[in-house]
Amino acid sequence: MQRNSIPPTNCLLRLALSSARAAAVLLSLAVVQGCGGAANKYDSTVTGNVLIDGQLVDRGTVTFHPVKGGAPAIGRIRPDGSFSLRTGQGDLRAADGGSVPSGEYLITVVVTGEPVLVPELPDSPPKGGVRLMAEKYATTETTDLRRDVAPGPNLFQFDLEQAAPARPAEGDPAESADTAESAASAVESNEETVPEAAPPSKEAKPAEATEEPSPAPDTPNAEGIAS
């Protein structure tokens, strides 16, 4: 109402009069874009992509663990293979509104396949999909992903190794073990700790057999069962 009373002859005058509002709007724009004040320790934004063997992945989670300690920042991998980090809840209104402190981070990534419905339990939620990335990326102790997050926007891309393919079947190792036993019994003495394997090889190597089997079965298991 007040604006109408002012003669609209001079644009600059009107702009000057509304400068307070302008400043407020522009400031909020800058904050929303993640340019925050220098005093803010959450001075970085991180987005990126996750690929396995050159292909963008569908789902999973990227976690940035500060090397110096502190709260990890988490980003869910979206169906387009991209992610953006937020610490805690971040700004839930804006997809990229989350911010993290700059610094060194160890990164863990878990990429999962499609959730699997359990037919026996139709009312229960689907089981989480299998992990598709190499297992080393799952923990801070084993991951080899380390990045320096600079103040301001950061873009990181992780092209991961895929998981080792599952073993063909459960029956195969047993069969191969049988064939390995006959070959190994002549070479290795470790087979004798296995009770089934012991009788034939004991005859072959009586000296080692008497020394080795006695400590092996007794030490760890006995304590566990007794208590």
Next chain:
Amino acid sequence: MMPSISIKCGMVWMVGVLAVTAIGCGGTYDATVSGAVTLDGNQLSRGTVAYHPVSGGPAAYARIGGDGSYSVQTGREEGLPSGEYEVTVVANEPPVEKQSNLGGPPAPGKPITPPWYRTKQSSGLRFTVEAGDNDINLELKSQPPAGWNTARRP
């Protein structure tokens, strides 16, 4: 008279806001790339396209849609900086889920795209991305490029 001035005022306002938004954090890219991917003339319906800047820096990626089209984005944002790019394409069949493997990861799907398109050194796909919208169709061939050693596994 009065309406035209207030429209002007509005425009001054908008230009100011747009300028600030655009300058902002430098988040927007000056070019976009989209197109179609074919292998021997047949549409691909899955896979990933990557645009690696020749001058270095992060790559821009696109997922190939069911209709064979792609549109690259950098991180979460549409587009990429204009410049010279080397392009790679990787597409595999979906992994085969085996019921007998409890908890184990599925074996990776068979590759659809020939192996030389997997690395920028061997793909032979190099494009100049101009500022603005770019339409770049990727026409892949199953015929190995000259000098490709079929015995070599990348």
